[in-house]
Amino acid sequence: MRNVTWRAASRVALALTGAGALAAGMALVLVTPASAGTTLGASAAEKGRYFGTAVAAYKLSENAYTTILNREFTMVTPENEMKIDATEPQQGRFSYANSEQIVNHARSHGMQVRGHTLAWHGQQPGWMQAMEGTALRNAMLNHITQVATHFKGQIYSWDVVNEAFADGNSGGRRDSNLQRTGNDWIEAAFRAARAADPGAKLCYNDYNTDNWTWAKTQGVYNMVRDFKARGVPIDCVGFQSHFNNDSPYASNYRTTLSSFAALGVDVQITELDIQGASANTYRSVVEDCLAVARCNGITVWGIRDNDSWRASQTPLLFNSNGSKKAAYDAVLAALNNGTPPPTTAPPTSVPPTTAPPTTAPPTTPPPGQGGCTATVTVNQWTGGFVANVRVTAGSSALNGWTVTTTLPSGATVTNAWSANPSGNTGTTNWTNVSYNGQVGAGQSTEFGFQGTGTAGSLSPTCAAS
Numbered sequence: 318m319r320n321v322t323w324r325a326a327s328r329v330a331l332a333l334t335g336a337g338a339l340a341a342g343m344a345l346v347l348v349t350p351a352s353a354g355t356t357l358g359a360s361a362a363e364k365g366r367y368f369g370t371a372v373a374a375y376k377l378s379e380n381a382y383t384t385i386l387n388r389e390f391t392m393v394t395p396e397n398e399m400k401i402d403a404t405e406p407q408q409g410r411f412s413y414a415n416s417e418q419i420v421n422h423a424r425s426h427g428m429q430v431r432g433h434t435l436a437w438h439g440q441q442p443g444w445m446q447a448m449e450g451t452a453l454r455n456a457m458l459n460h461i462t463q464v465a466t467h468f469k470g471q472i473y474s475w476d477v478v479n480e481a482f483a484d485g486n487s488g489g490r491r492d493s494n495l496q497r498t499g500n501d502w503i504e505a506a507f508r509a510a511r512a513a514d515p516g517a518k519l520c521y522n523d524y525n526t527d528n529w530t531w532a533k534t535q536g537v538y539n540m541v542r543d544f545k546a547r548g549v550p551i552d553c554v555g556f557q558s559h560f561n562n563d564s565p566y567a568s569n570y571r572t573t574l575s576s577f578a579a580l581g582v583d584v585q586i587t588e589l590d591i592q593g594a595s596a597n598t599y600r601s602v603v604e605d606c607l608a609v610a611r612c613n614g615i616t617v618w619g620i621r622d623n624d625s626w627r628a629s630q631t632p633l634l635f636n637s638n639g640s641k642k643a644a645y646d647a648v649l650a651a652l653n654n655g656t657p658p659p660t661t662a663p664p665t666s667v668p669p670t671t672a673p674p675t676t677a678p679p680t681t682p683p684p685g686q687g688g689c690t691a692t693v694t695v696n697q698w699t700g701g702f703v704a705n706v707r708v709t710a711g712s713s714a715l716n717g718w719t720v721t722t723t724l725p726s727g728a729t730v731t732n733a734w735s736a737n738p739s740g741n742t743g744t745t746n747w748t749n750v751s752y753n754g755q756v757g758a759g760q761s762t763e764f765g766f767q768g769t770g771t772a773g774s775l776s777p778t779c780a781a782s
Contacts, residue, residue, distance in 0.1 A: 357634075357645075358391035360652035364607060367392040367429065367473075367614035368652070371588070374398050374415040376624065377422055381639050385620050392473065393423045394431040394587070394616055401434075402442040404464050408456065411463055420471055431587070431616065432472040434479040434522065435461045436506045438493035446494070454498040458509045465513035474518035474585065474613075476555055477510045478503050482523055488536035503540070504549050511550040515694040515705055518613075522555035522587055528567040529576060538577060545580050548707070548761030553613070555587035558602065561630060566591070566598045571605040578611035581753050581762070588618040590625060590632035596647035599634070603648050607655035688712070689756070691720045691777035702728075702772040705765040706736075706747070708779055710756040717754040717782035720747040720764075728770030736764035748782070 354360050361368035369392025376382045386393075397403055398416040405411050423430050436457055448456055465475065481503055483491040490496050503521070510519050521541065526534045537554065544551045554577050560566045567573075574584045586606055591598050606612040619625040623637035634645040688711035695704045708718050723744045724730070730741040736753075739746040753762040 354649075354653050357389045357649060357652065360649060361614060362391055363657070364652060364655045365657040366606065366612070369393055369428075369431065369614060369616035370620050371396040371616065371618045372419050372423075373624070374418045377418060382620060382624070383422075385635060385639055387426050389620075390428060392429050392431060392614060392616060393419060394433050395419045396619075397440070399433055399464070400440045401437065401445060401460060402440045405445075405460050406442050408442075408444045409459075411467070413467060416468075420468065424471065429473040430468075430471060431585075432465070432468060432475040432517070433587075434476040435464060435510060436477060436495065436502075437479040438491065438495055439480065441494075449494055450498060453494055454502065454505070457495060457498070457502070458505060461506055461509045462513045465510050465517075469514045470516060472514060472517045474520050474553055475510055475514065476522040476587070477519050477551075478506050479522045480524065481521075482526075482533050482536050482540075484525060484533060486532045488532035488539075490536075504544065507544070507550050511694075518552040518583060519550055520553040520555045520583075520585060520587075521551060522557065524557040524559055524588070525564055526554075527556055527558055527560075527564075527570050527573060529569040529573040534573060538580075541577065541582060542580050545582065545762070546757065546760060548709070548763075550763065551582060552763075553583035553585055555585045557588035557618075558586050559588060559590055559618070559627075560598060561592035561627070561632075566601060570602070571608055574605060574609045574612055578609050583611045583613050584609060585613050586615040589615055590618045590627060590630075591644070592627070592630040592632050594622075594632055594634065594642050594644040596643040599644040600647040600651045603651035604655070607651070689715055689718050689779040689781055691779035693722070693775050693777050695772045695775065700769060702768055702770075704768070704772055704775060705763060706775075706777055707761050707763050708749075708756065709761040710758050710781075712758055714758050715754065715756040715781050718749050718756070719780050719782050721745070721778045721780075722747065722775040723773075724768065724775070725771055725773040728768055728772060730766050730768045736766075738766070741768075 354363070357368040368390060370386065370390045372386065372393045373396045395416050398419055404413060404416060420430050445453070445456060461477070481491055481496070483489055490500070495502050507519055521537065523537055525531065526537050528534060541551060541554060556574070577584050586602065589602060603615065606615055617633060619633050621635040621637050621639055622628055622631045622633050625633050634642055634648060636642060690709050690711070691706055693704055693706045695702055706720055708720060720736070721744060724742060728742070730738060730745065736747040737750060747764060753764070756762050
């Protein structure tokens with residue numbers, strides 16, 4: 318892999334005190350803030366995606382900034398306000414004023430929120446930097462639990478772990494104080510996040526993972542594949558996609574997205590900026606996302622060039638005066654020309670044979686019926702819910718499965734992922750999709766659905782098919 322001269326955005330935002338009361342309830346739905354086809358968010362929503370941006374709390378008092386934010390975007394990511402040093406500046410003492418300000422602004426304007434980030438070697442407060450071993454592991458897990466619980470039901474997806482893989486040709490983990498607590502620290506972080514906020518998508522997020530042939534990309538791919546095989550609760554992979562002269566857009570970018578999606582996870586473009594704001598490159602990135610059914614959406618890392626952590630490279634869709642660039646027009650046109658994904662989003666391709674992973678793909682489980690069990694966790698709010706169902710094989714591998722759930726009267730399924738439903742009310746049979754029917758003996762897979770009304774107990778049962 319070539320050397321790079323940049324890293325993930327880590328500027329410290331100016332402090333701003335005060336936040337309104339948290340708005341109640343959250344439905345994981347895509348909103349359309351304007352006539353479809355006229356703004357980035359509206360056009361993306363028409364295609365079943367979101368279009369988001371990174372937001373700094375101290376800029377929310379600037380009218381020119383919020384005018385563009387409120388008009389164009391349907392997803393926000395706090396730029397620094399949810400990072401560890403901002404939310405737990407002293408051990409055990411949590412601070413949410415600035416992050417709540419962003420969450421409240423987003424939700425009051427019909428936007429959703431990506432949580433960024435729960436566990437990271439960067440921007441740790443001094444007390445955490447000084448820790449190691451078991452004490453650090455416990456502090457990390459407590460931080461994840463406290464922050465994710467605080468925002469439970471308000472976050473569309475969490476960047477649970479950020480930038481844990483090393484640059485270069487090893488494809489291995491980054492040496493950090495968190496890594497030195499044990500190689501299972503990422504898995505432990507995801508399990509803690511699932512327990513704390515079961516309704517949110519849980520993502521691994523990293524940079525320099527855009528080119529399918531790079532060792533770092535393959536290292537992350539192998540980790541995700543392993544997690545899915547063992548039932549570790551990972552739902553999505555975030556690609557920062559900071560493209561510049563040292564790390565340019567690659568023609569195999571779509572291959573990367575589709576190959577990860579083929580593992581049974583969603584993919585999200587989380588921190589997009591492009592040196593010089595090439596209209597052609599922005600168009601290609603959008604087209605690549607739209608071509609992959611499980612690409613949920615795109616977030617650009619800032620609104621105007623002067624808001625960017627790389628302002629001198631003019632990498633965003635708006636000039637510093639707020640005017641739209643040619644890149645904006647290219648993105649909007651690509652969104653308008655796209656097509657919505659299917660109701661159930663299968664992977665768009667299998668991993669390509671021209672650039673295979675650095676290790677062999679998992680062996681296909683042997684034939685066998687075997688029994689299975691199903692358990693469910695429900696995130697319920699007034700008027701709606703999200704249910705996540707885990708299917709676990711018994712003593713024999715599964716070649717397919719059917720889970721039956723029963724909704725109480727008045728409840729309706731409105732959206733589903735990773736399973737095919739027989740209906741949307743009452744008793745529903747959920748069957749596996751193409752990429753999660755084969756489950757090894759004792760292993761697990763997951764699917765989920767969203768609905769209106771009250772979920773009740775659901776009483777899931779599982780049968781091998």
